[in-house]
Amino acid sequence: NAGVTQTPKFQVLKTGQSMTLQCAQDMNHEYMSWYRQDPGMGLRLIHYSVGAGITDQGEVPNGYNVSRSTTEDFPLRLLSAAPSQTSVYFCASRTEGQETQYFGPGTRLLVL
Amino acid sequence: GEDVEQSLFLSVREGDSSVINCTYTDSSSTYLYWYKQEPGAGLQLLTYIFSNMDMKQDQRLTVLLNKKDKHLSLRIADTQTGDSAIYFCAESFSGSARQLTFGSGTQLTVLP
Numbered sequence: 001n002a003g004v005t006q007t008p009k010f011q012v013l014k015t016g017q018s019m020t021l022q023c024a025q026d027m028n029h030e031y032m033s034w035y036r037q038d039p040g041m042g043l044r045l046i047h048y049s050v051g052a053g054i055t056d057q058g059e060v061p062n063g064y065n066v067s068r069s070t071t072e073d074f075p076l077r078l079l080s081a082a083p084s085q086t087s088v089y090f091c092a093s094r095t096e097g098q099e100t101q102y103f104g105p106g107t108r109l110l111v112l
Numbered sequence: 113g114e115d116v117e118q119s120l121f122l123s124v125r126e127g128d129s130s131v132i133n134c135t136y137t138d139s140s141s142t143y144l145y146w147y148k149q150e151p152g153a154g155l156q157l158l159t160y161i162f163s164n165m166d167m168k169q170d171q172r173l174t175v176l177l178n179k180k181d182k183h184l185s186l187r188i189a190d191t192q193t194g195d196s197a198i199y200f201c202a203e204s205f206s207g208s209a210r211q212l213t214f215g216s217g218t219q220l221t222v223l224p
Contacts (some may be wrong), residue, residue, distance in 0.1 A: 004154075046212050074195055090154055101157065106153075
């Protein structure tokens with residue numbers, strides 16, 4: 001198993017540009033989440049999904065969209081990037097009955 | 113996360129014990145976790161404890177939970193240089209989604 005994979009590893013955007021951060025898992029996990037990590041603030045939940053076709057907002061959802069058309073993929077979309085979205089983004093997945101959340105390696109995003 | 117607090121830095125000598133502390137505010141939390149993040153990597157679950165437990169031991173790791181004081185600690189025995197990392201405590205609540213609220217992380221530095 002590859003586990004949780006994220007692409008790209010690093011991205012530079014200009015203010016107003018759009019992009020999609022990709023996340024995929026091959027463990028058939030029902031639950032997937034997106035977090036952002038900022039210095040001194042730990043990780044904050046952006047959006048999450050409890051299964052294909054079902055998504056919900058987390059603590060900091062503004063400026064981000066998600067969809068879950070398949071169990072494996074959970075892309076995060078920035079429609080109009082802002083400097084405040086400069087951060088490290090982590091995707092995570094978990095299966096029912098297990099406490100372990102598996103994290104991807106992260107995507108470093110810089111918005112100029 | 114504003115609901116989970118940790119001190120930012122801890123330095124110990126190799127071979128000593130490390131104790132990383134965490135306080136949380138929500139008494140309805142169901143599970144409490146300790147994650148480890150090495151430089152440039154995602155988060156790795158070290159251990160977790162159910163809220164009706166007081167202590168959990170797993171090899172060199174000991175987790176203590178004081179529900180009355182809402183205090184969680186992680187003790188690492190015989191700390192090694194490979195233990196140098198950022199340690200996050202996190203809490204989750206009942207319900208299938210089990211989304212996490214993280215502390216800001218404690219940077220553990222192990223000195224030779």
